[in-house]
Amino acid sequence: MKNKSEKIVFFGSGPVAARSLESLVGSFEIEAVVTKPATLEMMQHATQGKAGSWHALSTRAELDDLLSRRFFISRLGVIVDFGIIVSRHVIEAFPLGIVNSHFSLLPEWRGADPITFAVLSGQKKTGVSLMLVDEKLDEGPLLAQKEVTIQSKVTTPELTSQLISVSNAMLAKYLPKYLAGELTPYPQDLSKPVTYSRKLTKADGLIDWHKPAEQIEREIRAYCEWPKSFTRLGAAEVIIKRAEVVRLAGPVGEPKIDKASLIVYCGQDALRLTRLQPIGKKEMDAAAFITGYKRRLSEA
Amino acid sequence: MHHRNIVSLPSKTLRARSKRVSVVDEAVRETIENMKKATLSWEDSRKHEVGVALAAVQIGELKRIIIVRNNFEDKSDRRFKVFINPEIVKLEGEIVEDFEGCLSIKDIYGKVPRYSKVRVKALDESGKEVRLKAEGFLARVFQHEVDHIKGKVFIDHIKDDPEAFFTLKSDGSLEKLDYEKQVRKNRILW
Numbered sequence: 001m002k003n004k005s006e007k008i009v010f011f012g013s014g015p016v017a018a019r020s021l022e023s024l025v026g027s028f029e030i031e032a033v034v035t036k037p038a039t040l041e042m043m044q045h046a047t048q049g050k051a052g053s054w055h056a057l058s059t060r061a062e063l064d065d066l067l068s069r070r071f072f073i074s075r076l077g078v079i080v081d082f083g084i085i086v087s088r089h090v091i092e093a094f095p096l097g098i099v100n101s102h103f104s105l106l107p108e109w110r111g112a113d114p115i116t117f118a119v120l121s122g123q124k125k126t127g128v129s130l131m132l133v134d135e136k137l138d139e140g141p142l143l144a145q146k147e148v149t150i151q152s153k154v155t156t157p158e159l160t161s162q163l164i165s166v167s168n169a170m171l172a173k174y175l176p177k178y179l180a181g182e183l184t185p186y187p188q189d190l191s192k193p194v195t196y197s198r199k200l201t202k203a204d205g206l207i208d209w210h211k212p213a214e215q216i217e218r219e220i221r222a223y224c225e226w227p228k229s230f231t232r233l234g235a236a237e238v239i240i241k242r243a244e245v246v247r248l249a250g251p252v253g254e255p256k257i258d259k260a261s262l263i264v265y266c267g268q269d270a271l272r273l274t275r276l277q278p279i280g281k282k283e284m285d286a287a288a289f290i291t292g293y294k295r296r297l298s299e300a
Numbered sequence: 301m302h303h304r305n306i307v308s309l310p311s312k313t314l315r316a317r318s319k320r321v322s323v324v325d326e327a328v329r330e331t332i333e334n335m336k337k338a339t340l341s342w343e344d345s346r347k348h349e350v351g352v353a354l355a356a357v358q359i360g361e362l363k364r365i366i367i368v369r370n371n372f373e374d375k376s377d378r379r380f381k382v383f384i385n386p387e388i389v390k391l392e393g394e395i396v397e398d399f400e401g402c403l404s405i406k407d408i409y410g411k412v413p414r415y416s417k418v419r420v421k422a423l424d425e426s427g428k429e430v431r432l433k434a435e436g437f438l439a440r441v442f443q444h445e446v447d448h449i450k451g452k453v454f455i456d457h458i459k460d461d462p463e464a465f466f467t468l469k470s471d472g473s474l475e476k477l478d479y480e481k482q483v484r485k486n487r488i489l490w
Contacts (some may be wrong), residue, residue: 001353001444001454002346002401004409004472006373026376029348029472052471073473176373180437 007031011079013039018046020080023168031074067093098133101167107194110138117197119222128167141185155224207231209253213245213269235299241275260287308404315451318362324427348472355448366445383422393417409466414440
Protein backbone atom coordinates (compact mmCIF):
# COMPACT_ATOMS: atom_id res chain seq x y z
CA MET A 1 0.00 0.00 0.00
CA LYS A 2 1.26 3.47 -0.69
CA ASN A 3 0.29 6.82 0.67
CA LYS A 4 0.96 10.43 -0.19
CA SER A 5 3.85 11.59 1.94
CA GLU A 6 3.07 14.14 4.58
CA LYS A 7 4.05 17.64 3.63
CA ILE A 8 5.02 20.52 5.83
CA VAL A 9 5.82 24.18 5.25
CA PHE A 10 8.96 25.34 7.05
CA PHE A 11 9.55 28.89 8.32
CA GLY A 12 13.03 29.76 9.49
CA SER A 13 16.01 32.01 8.98
CA GLY A 14 19.38 31.50 10.59
CA PRO A 15 21.83 28.74 11.41
CA VAL A 16 19.57 27.13 14.02
CA ALA A 17 16.75 26.97 11.49
CA ALA A 18 19.11 25.55 8.87
CA ARG A 19 20.15 22.70 11.13
CA SER A 20 16.53 21.96 11.96
CA LEU A 21 15.54 21.98 8.30
CA GLU A 22 18.41 19.65 7.43
CA SER A 23 17.01 17.17 9.90
CA LEU A 24 13.37 17.55 8.78
CA VAL A 25 14.17 16.99 5.11
CA GLY A 26 14.90 13.34 5.84
CA SER A 27 11.53 12.64 7.42
CA PHE A 28 9.07 14.88 5.63
CA GLU A 29 8.34 16.36 2.28
CA ILE A 30 9.00 20.08 2.49
CA GLU A 31 6.28 21.73 0.43
CA ALA A 32 7.78 25.19 0.88
CA VAL A 33 10.48 27.03 2.78
CA VAL A 34 9.76 30.57 3.94
CA THR A 35 12.84 32.51 4.99
CA LYS A 36 14.45 35.93 4.86
CA PRO A 37 16.41 37.14 1.84
CA ALA A 38 19.76 37.04 3.65
CA THR A 39 19.35 33.39 4.66
CA LEU A 40 17.80 32.01 1.48
CA GLU A 41 21.03 30.45 0.30
CA MET A 42 21.72 28.89 3.69
CA MET A 43 18.30 27.23 3.70
CA GLN A 44 18.66 26.00 0.14
CA HIS A 45 21.93 24.42 1.10
CA ALA A 46 20.30 22.78 4.11
CA THR A 47 17.70 21.05 1.95
CA GLN A 48 20.08 20.36 -0.93
CA GLY A 49 17.42 21.90 -3.10
CA LYS A 50 14.79 19.39 -1.99
CA ALA A 51 11.87 21.69 -1.29
CA GLY A 52 8.81 22.40 -3.37
CA SER A 53 9.07 26.17 -3.40
CA TRP A 54 11.11 28.99 -1.86
CA HIS A 55 9.87 32.29 -0.46
CA ALA A 56 12.06 35.07 0.88
CA LEU A 57 10.41 37.93 2.74
CA SER A 58 11.15 40.38 5.53
CA THR A 59 7.97 41.53 7.21
CA ARG A 60 4.84 40.23 8.88
CA ALA A 61 2.76 41.99 6.20
CA GLU A 62 4.61 40.23 3.41
CA LEU A 63 4.05 36.92 5.20
CA ASP A 64 0.31 37.59 5.46
CA ASP A 65 0.29 38.46 1.81
CA LEU A 66 2.04 35.21 0.85
CA LEU A 67 -0.52 33.11 2.67
CA SER A 68 -3.32 35.06 1.00
CA ARG A 69 -1.99 34.57 -2.50
CA ARG A 70 -0.66 31.08 -2.20
CA PHE A 71 -2.48 27.90 -1.21
CA PHE A 72 -0.44 25.18 0.52
CA ILE A 73 -1.50 21.54 0.74
CA SER A 74 0.45 21.02 3.97
CA ARG A 75 -1.65 20.39 7.03
CA LEU A 76 1.16 21.59 9.28
CA GLY A 77 3.72 24.39 9.45
CA VAL A 78 6.98 24.24 11.39
CA ILE A 79 8.68 27.42 12.57
CA VAL A 80 12.17 27.63 14.06
CA ASP A 81 14.24 30.76 14.60
CA PHE A 82 12.29 32.88 12.13
CA GLY A 83 12.29 36.31 13.74
CA ILE A 84 8.88 37.32 12.39
CA ILE A 85 5.83 36.92 14.60
CA VAL A 86 3.11 35.15 12.59
CA SER A 87 -0.41 36.45 12.50
CA ARG A 88 -3.58 34.45 13.13
CA HIS A 89 -4.28 34.46 9.41
CA VAL A 90 -1.04 32.57 8.77
CA ILE A 91 -1.61 30.08 11.60
CA GLU A 92 -5.14 29.35 10.37
CA ALA A 93 -3.87 28.49 6.90
CA PHE A 94 -2.73 25.15 8.40
CA PRO A 95 -5.41 22.77 9.70
CA LEU A 96 -2.98 21.41 12.30
CA GLY A 97 -1.46 24.80 13.05
CA ILE A 98 2.22 25.71 13.19
CA VAL A 99 4.65 23.96 15.54
CA ASN A 100 7.47 26.01 17.02
CA SER A 101 10.52 24.54 18.67
CA HIS A 102 11.36 26.92 21.50
CA PHE A 103 14.63 26.44 23.34
CA SER A 104 13.47 26.63 26.91
CA LEU A 105 11.05 24.82 29.23
CA LEU A 106 8.03 27.07 28.73
CA PRO A 107 6.60 29.05 30.44
CA GLU A 108 10.17 29.83 31.52
CA TRP A 109 12.14 32.15 29.22
CA ARG A 110 9.46 33.07 26.74
CA GLY A 111 10.73 35.65 24.28
CA ALA A 112 13.56 36.23 21.88
CA ASP A 113 16.63 34.82 23.55
CA PRO A 114 15.88 31.96 25.93
CA ILE A 115 19.25 30.27 25.67
CA THR A 116 21.37 33.27 26.60
CA PHE A 117 19.12 34.02 29.54
CA ALA A 118 19.31 30.44 30.79
CA VAL A 119 23.12 30.63 30.80
CA LEU A 120 23.00 34.09 32.36
CA SER A 121 20.80 32.99 35.22
CA GLY A 122 23.15 30.22 36.29
CA GLN A 123 20.25 27.75 36.39
CA LYS A 124 21.06 24.07 36.24
CA LYS A 125 18.42 22.93 33.79
CA THR A 126 16.70 24.10 30.65
CA GLY A 127 15.19 22.25 27.71
CA VAL A 128 13.20 22.34 24.51
CA SER A 129 9.45 22.83 24.10
CA LEU A 130 7.43 21.94 21.02
CA MET A 131 4.65 24.45 21.05
CA LEU A 132 1.65 25.18 18.83
CA VAL A 133 2.07 28.80 17.84
CA ASP A 134 -0.59 31.28 18.71
CA GLU A 135 -0.72 35.00 18.02
CA LYS A 136 0.65 35.87 21.43
CA LEU A 137 4.32 35.32 21.84
CA ASP A 138 5.18 31.91 23.23
CA GLU A 139 1.89 31.34 25.05
CA GLY A 140 0.61 28.45 22.95
CA PRO A 141 -0.17 24.88 24.06
CA LEU A 142 2.56 22.26 24.08
CA LEU A 143 3.06 18.98 22.25
CA ALA A 144 6.10 17.89 24.22
CA GLN A 145 8.97 19.12 26.37
CA LYS A 146 12.37 17.68 27.18
CA GLU A 147 14.68 18.77 29.96
CA VAL A 148 18.39 19.27 29.38
CA THR A 149 21.07 19.73 32.07
CA ILE A 150 23.16 22.88 31.71
CA GLN A 151 26.83 21.91 32.16
CA SER A 152 28.54 24.19 34.62
CA LYS A 153 30.93 26.07 32.34
CA VAL A 154 28.84 26.01 29.18
CA THR A 155 28.69 28.92 26.72
CA THR A 156 25.63 29.99 24.76
CA PRO A 157 26.84 28.54 21.46
CA GLU A 158 27.67 25.21 23.12
CA LEU A 159 24.27 25.01 24.81
CA THR A 160 22.58 26.05 21.57
CA SER A 161 24.21 23.18 19.71
CA GLN A 162 23.08 20.75 22.37
CA LEU A 163 19.53 22.06 22.26
CA ILE A 164 19.39 21.87 18.47
CA SER A 165 20.19 18.15 18.66
CA VAL A 166 17.50 17.63 21.26
CA SER A 167 15.05 19.69 19.21
CA ASN A 168 15.73 17.74 16.03
CA ALA A 169 15.16 14.45 17.83
CA MET A 170 11.92 15.76 19.31
CA LEU A 171 10.63 17.02 15.96
CA ALA A 172 11.40 13.66 14.37
CA LYS A 173 9.66 11.83 17.18
CA TYR A 174 6.61 14.00 17.85
CA LEU A 175 5.65 15.54 14.52
CA PRO A 176 4.67 12.17 13.01
CA LYS A 177 2.60 11.39 16.09
CA TYR A 178 0.89 14.77 15.89
CA LEU A 179 0.21 14.31 12.17
CA ALA A 180 -1.29 10.90 12.89
CA GLY A 181 -3.66 12.41 15.46
CA GLU A 182 -1.94 10.66 18.37
CA LEU A 183 -0.95 13.73 20.38
CA THR A 184 -3.20 16.12 22.24
CA PRO A 185 -1.70 19.57 22.87
CA TYR A 186 -1.71 20.58 26.54
CA PRO A 187 -1.54 24.05 28.09
CA GLN A 188 1.66 25.45 29.56
CA ASP A 189 1.92 24.94 33.30
CA LEU A 190 1.29 28.42 34.63
CA SER A 191 1.83 27.30 38.21
CA LYS A 192 5.51 27.57 37.24
CA PRO A 193 7.16 30.99 37.06
CA VAL A 194 6.60 32.76 33.75
CA THR A 195 9.78 34.58 32.75
CA TYR A 196 10.66 36.55 29.65
CA SER A 197 13.94 36.90 27.85
CA ARG A 198 14.52 39.87 25.62
CA LYS A 199 16.56 40.80 22.61
CA LEU A 200 20.00 41.76 23.82
CA THR A 201 21.81 44.86 22.59
CA LYS A 202 25.46 45.61 22.03
CA ALA A 203 25.42 47.74 25.17
CA ASP A 204 24.54 44.66 27.28
CA GLY A 205 28.04 43.40 26.54
CA LEU A 206 29.77 46.21 28.39
CA ILE A 207 31.10 44.72 31.63
CA ASP A 208 30.02 46.47 34.80
CA TRP A 209 32.76 45.50 37.25
CA HIS A 210 30.58 46.50 40.20
CA LYS A 211 28.60 43.34 39.72
CA PRO A 212 29.64 40.19 41.63
CA ALA A 213 32.37 38.19 39.90
CA GLU A 214 30.10 35.15 39.57
CA GLN A 215 27.54 37.15 37.64
CA ILE A 216 30.12 38.65 35.30
CA GLU A 217 31.58 35.19 34.72
CA ARG A 218 28.13 33.99 33.64
CA GLU A 219 27.76 37.00 31.35
CA ILE A 220 31.05 36.17 29.71
CA ARG A 221 29.80 32.68 28.86
CA ALA A 222 26.30 33.83 27.98
CA TYR A 223 27.39 36.69 25.71
CA CYS A 224 30.30 34.69 24.26
CA GLU A 225 29.02 34.75 20.68
CA TRP A 226 27.02 37.96 20.85
CA PRO A 227 27.14 40.69 22.08
CA LYS A 228 30.41 39.56 23.74
CA SER A 229 31.64 40.89 27.06
CA PHE A 230 33.93 43.81 26.57
CA THR A 231 35.71 46.28 28.78
CA ARG A 232 38.53 48.75 28.93
CA LEU A 233 41.56 47.70 30.93
CA GLY A 234 43.88 50.65 31.24
CA ALA A 235 44.24 51.87 27.67
CA ALA A 236 43.34 48.53 26.13
CA GLU A 237 39.86 47.68 24.81
CA VAL A 238 39.28 43.96 25.11
CA ILE A 239 36.68 41.27 24.77
CA ILE A 240 36.79 38.75 27.60
CA LYS A 241 36.24 35.23 26.37
CA ARG A 242 36.83 33.21 29.51
CA ALA A 243 37.38 33.91 33.17
CA GLU A 244 37.39 32.20 36.58
CA VAL A 245 36.05 33.46 39.84
CA VAL A 246 38.74 33.98 42.51
CA ARG A 247 38.17 35.04 46.10
CA LEU A 248 40.17 38.26 46.20
CA ALA A 249 39.24 41.85 46.98
CA GLY A 250 40.47 45.15 45.65
CA PRO A 251 39.49 48.38 43.87
CA VAL A 252 36.59 47.64 41.55
CA GLY A 253 37.53 47.44 37.87
CA GLU A 254 41.25 47.58 38.45
CA PRO A 255 43.44 45.05 36.67
CA LYS A 256 46.27 43.42 38.60
CA ILE A 257 49.05 41.37 37.11
CA ASP A 258 50.36 38.56 39.26
CA LYS A 259 53.11 36.72 37.32
CA ALA A 260 51.22 35.16 34.40
CA SER A 261 47.79 35.84 35.84
CA LEU A 262 45.56 38.79 35.07
CA ILE A 263 42.98 39.58 37.70
CA VAL A 264 40.30 42.24 37.79
CA TYR A 265 38.49 43.08 41.02
CA CYS A 266 34.73 43.02 40.94
CA GLY A 267 31.93 44.29 43.17
CA GLN A 268 32.32 41.00 45.02
CA ASP A 269 35.35 38.73 44.59
CA ALA A 270 37.47 38.99 41.47
CA LEU A 271 37.90 37.39 38.07
CA ARG A 272 41.04 35.80 36.73
CA LEU A 273 40.87 36.46 33.00
CA THR A 274 42.10 33.43 31.08
CA ARG A 275 41.15 34.16 27.46
CA LEU A 276 41.06 37.65 26.03
CA GLN A 277 40.62 39.21 22.62
CA PRO A 278 41.87 42.73 22.14
CA ILE A 279 39.47 44.48 19.78
CA GLY A 280 40.67 43.97 16.23
CA LYS A 281 43.17 41.30 17.22
CA LYS A 282 43.08 37.52 17.70
CA GLU A 283 42.03 35.71 20.86
CA MET A 284 44.89 34.95 23.25
CA ASP A 285 45.58 33.63 26.74
CA ALA A 286 46.43 35.79 29.74
CA ALA A 287 50.18 35.27 29.52
CA ALA A 288 50.30 36.42 25.90
CA PHE A 289 48.09 39.39 26.66
CA ILE A 290 50.22 40.46 29.57
CA THR A 291 53.38 40.28 27.46
CA GLY A 292 51.88 42.43 24.73
CA TYR A 293 49.76 44.83 26.72
CA LYS A 294 51.57 45.27 30.02
CA ARG A 295 52.32 48.87 29.35
CA ARG A 296 48.85 49.73 28.14
CA LEU A 297 47.30 48.10 31.18
CA SER A 298 48.94 50.55 33.51
CA GLU A 299 47.92 53.57 31.46
CA ALA A 300 44.76 55.35 32.49
CA MET B 301 15.23 -13.16 -10.53
CA HIS B 302 14.69 -9.43 -10.10
CA HIS B 303 14.02 -9.04 -6.42
CA ARG B 304 13.37 -5.36 -6.55
CA ASN B 305 10.66 -5.16 -9.15
CA ILE B 306 7.11 -4.54 -8.06
CA VAL B 307 4.50 -6.54 -9.94
CA SER B 308 1.86 -4.19 -11.36
CA LEU B 309 -1.54 -4.44 -13.00
CA PRO B 310 -2.43 -5.80 -15.49
CA SER B 311 -0.38 -8.77 -14.22
CA LYS B 312 -2.65 -11.70 -13.43
CA THR B 313 -0.40 -12.67 -10.52
CA LEU B 314 -2.08 -9.97 -8.46
CA ARG B 315 -5.38 -11.81 -8.69
CA ALA B 316 -3.96 -15.12 -7.55
CA ARG B 317 -4.37 -16.41 -4.00
CA SER B 318 -1.24 -16.78 -1.85
CA LYS B 319 -0.33 -19.94 0.06
CA ARG B 320 0.07 -20.36 3.80
CA VAL B 321 3.62 -20.36 5.10
CA SER B 322 4.15 -23.63 6.93
CA VAL B 323 7.71 -23.06 8.19
CA VAL B 324 9.52 -19.77 8.67
CA ASP B 325 12.68 -20.89 6.88
CA GLU B 326 15.52 -19.25 5.00
CA ALA B 327 13.44 -18.88 1.85
CA VAL B 328 10.76 -17.03 3.79
CA ARG B 329 13.36 -14.76 5.37
CA GLU B 330 14.81 -14.02 1.96
CA THR B 331 11.37 -13.11 0.63
CA ILE B 332 10.87 -10.75 3.55
CA GLU B 333 14.19 -9.01 2.88
CA ASN B 334 13.35 -8.64 -0.77
CA MET B 335 9.94 -7.20 0.07
CA LYS B 336 11.55 -4.55 2.29
CA LYS B 337 14.14 -3.65 -0.34
CA ALA B 338 11.55 -3.50 -3.10
CA THR B 339 9.31 -1.16 -1.12
CA LEU B 340 12.10 1.21 -0.12
CA SER B 341 13.61 1.17 -3.56
CA TRP B 342 10.22 2.08 -5.02
CA GLU B 343 9.77 4.84 -2.46
CA ASP B 344 13.16 6.37 -3.16
CA SER B 345 12.09 6.86 -6.74
CA ARG B 346 8.85 8.63 -5.82
CA LYS B 347 8.64 12.32 -5.08
CA HIS B 348 5.40 12.55 -3.14
CA GLU B 349 4.75 9.05 -1.86
CA VAL B 350 5.61 6.68 0.97
CA GLY B 351 5.69 2.88 0.69
CA VAL B 352 3.51 2.02 3.63
CA ALA B 353 3.10 -1.76 3.28
CA LEU B 354 3.57 -4.64 0.86
CA ALA B 355 2.32 -8.17 0.28
CA ALA B 356 4.63 -10.91 -1.06
CA VAL B 357 2.52 -11.32 -4.18
CA GLN B 358 3.63 -7.84 -5.18
CA ILE B 359 7.15 -9.14 -5.76
CA GLY B 360 5.76 -12.19 -7.50
CA GLU B 361 5.83 -14.57 -4.52
CA LEU B 362 2.56 -16.26 -3.67
CA LYS B 363 3.26 -16.57 0.05
CA ARG B 364 1.08 -15.18 2.80
CA ILE B 365 3.52 -12.56 4.04
CA ILE B 366 2.94 -8.84 4.53
CA ILE B 367 5.20 -6.07 5.79
CA VAL B 368 3.90 -2.89 7.40
CA ARG B 369 5.93 0.32 7.92
CA ASN B 370 6.57 1.19 11.57
CA ASN B 371 5.98 4.89 11.05
CA PHE B 372 3.68 6.13 8.29
CA GLU B 373 4.52 9.79 8.68
CA ASP B 374 8.29 9.71 8.97
CA LYS B 375 10.06 8.77 5.76
CA SER B 376 13.40 8.49 7.51
CA ASP B 377 12.10 5.58 9.61
CA ARG B 378 12.65 2.74 7.20
CA ARG B 379 11.66 -0.13 9.46
CA PHE B 380 8.88 -2.62 8.86
CA LYS B 381 7.00 -5.10 10.99
CA VAL B 382 6.43 -8.49 9.45
CA PHE B 383 3.20 -10.49 9.60
CA ILE B 384 3.14 -14.06 8.31
CA ASN B 385 -0.15 -15.83 7.54
CA PRO B 386 -2.07 -12.72 8.65
CA GLU B 387 -5.79 -13.13 9.23
CA ILE B 388 -8.39 -10.57 10.01
CA VAL B 389 -10.18 -12.18 12.89
CA LYS B 390 -12.76 -9.45 13.30
CA LEU B 391 -13.88 -6.32 11.45
CA GLU B 392 -15.31 -3.73 13.80
CA GLY B 393 -16.28 -0.11 14.20
CA GLU B 394 -17.79 1.91 11.42
CA ILE B 395 -17.17 2.05 7.68
CA VAL B 396 -14.92 4.97 6.80
CA GLU B 397 -13.89 6.21 3.36
CA ASP B 398 -10.32 7.38 2.87
CA PHE B 399 -7.69 7.43 0.17
CA GLU B 400 -5.57 4.40 -0.62
CA GLY B 401 -2.97 3.73 -3.24
CA CYS B 402 -1.12 0.58 -4.19
CA LEU B 403 2.46 0.15 -5.41
CA SER B 404 1.04 -2.27 -7.95
CA ILE B 405 -1.54 0.10 -9.39
CA LYS B 406 0.23 2.93 -11.10
CA ASP B 407 -0.98 6.48 -10.67
CA ILE B 408 -4.33 5.65 -9.10
CA TYR B 409 -5.61 6.58 -5.66
CA GLY B 410 -9.06 5.44 -4.60
CA LYS B 411 -11.50 6.54 -1.94
CA VAL B 412 -12.08 3.12 -0.41
CA PRO B 413 -14.60 2.22 2.30
CA ARG B 414 -13.01 0.14 5.07
CA TYR B 415 -13.81 -0.87 8.63
CA SER B 416 -12.30 1.52 11.18
CA LYS B 417 -11.11 -1.26 13.51
CA VAL B 418 -9.73 -4.72 12.94
CA ARG B 419 -8.41 -7.57 15.01
CA VAL B 420 -5.50 -9.37 13.43
CA LYS B 421 -3.86 -12.71 14.10
CA ALA B 422 -0.52 -13.57 12.51
CA LEU B 423 2.96 -14.99 13.05
CA ASP B 424 5.88 -12.66 13.56
CA GLU B 425 9.30 -12.97 11.91
CA SER B 426 10.38 -15.61 14.39
CA GLY B 427 7.24 -17.69 13.84
CA LYS B 428 5.59 -16.71 17.11
CA GLU B 429 1.85 -16.01 17.13
CA VAL B 430 0.87 -12.37 17.58
CA ARG B 431 -2.56 -10.85 18.00
CA LEU B 432 -3.30 -7.17 17.77
CA LYS B 433 -6.04 -4.63 17.37
CA ALA B 434 -5.64 -1.83 14.88
CA GLU B 435 -7.61 1.33 14.28
CA GLY B 436 -7.78 4.07 11.73
CA PHE B 437 -5.16 4.08 9.01
CA LEU B 438 -3.38 0.99 10.33
CA ALA B 439 -6.68 -0.92 10.21
CA ARG B 440 -7.02 0.18 6.59
CA VAL B 441 -3.49 -1.05 5.83
CA PHE B 442 -4.22 -4.52 7.21
CA GLN B 443 -7.45 -4.80 5.23
CA HIS B 444 -5.64 -3.70 2.06
CA GLU B 445 -2.74 -6.13 2.50
CA VAL B 446 -4.83 -9.13 3.55
CA ASP B 447 -6.88 -8.49 0.39
CA HIS B 448 -3.68 -9.06 -1.63
CA ILE B 449 -3.32 -12.47 -0.06
CA LYS B 450 -6.78 -13.31 -1.36
CA GLY B 451 -5.92 -12.02 -4.82
CA LYS B 452 -7.90 -8.82 -4.37
CA VAL B 453 -6.81 -5.26 -5.10
CA PHE B 454 -8.33 -2.08 -3.70
CA ILE B 455 -9.96 -0.97 -6.95
CA ASP B 456 -12.18 -4.07 -6.78
CA HIS B 457 -14.02 -2.44 -3.88
CA ILE B 458 -14.84 0.74 -5.80
CA LYS B 459 -15.29 -0.66 -9.30
CA ASP B 460 -18.69 0.91 -9.86
CA ASP B 461 -18.15 4.18 -8.04
CA PRO B 462 -17.50 7.06 -10.44
CA GLU B 463 -16.58 9.40 -7.59
CA ALA B 464 -13.90 7.20 -6.10
CA PHE B 465 -10.98 7.35 -8.53
CA PHE B 466 -8.18 9.91 -8.31
CA THR B 467 -4.69 10.51 -9.56
CA LEU B 468 -1.68 12.12 -7.91
CA LYS B 469 -0.62 15.35 -9.62
CA SER B 470 2.94 16.50 -9.99
CA ASP B 471 2.51 18.95 -7.10
CA GLY B 472 1.44 16.12 -4.78
CA SER B 473 -2.27 16.86 -4.72
CA LEU B 474 -5.04 14.46 -5.77
CA GLU B 475 -7.27 15.07 -8.80
CA LYS B 476 -10.45 13.18 -9.60
CA LEU B 477 -10.32 11.01 -12.70
CA ASP B 478 -12.90 10.94 -15.44
CA TYR B 479 -14.60 7.62 -14.67
CA GLU B 480 -16.03 7.07 -18.17
CA LYS B 481 -12.87 7.96 -20.04
CA GLN B 482 -10.14 6.77 -17.71
CA VAL B 483 -11.54 4.10 -15.42
CA ARG B 484 -14.53 2.04 -16.54
CA LYS B 485 -13.03 0.45 -19.61
CA ASN B 486 -9.40 0.70 -18.58
CA ARG B 487 -7.84 -2.61 -19.69
CA ILE B 488 -4.94 -2.22 -17.32
CA LEU B 489 -7.17 -2.16 -14.28
CA TRP B 490 -9.78 -4.79 -15.06
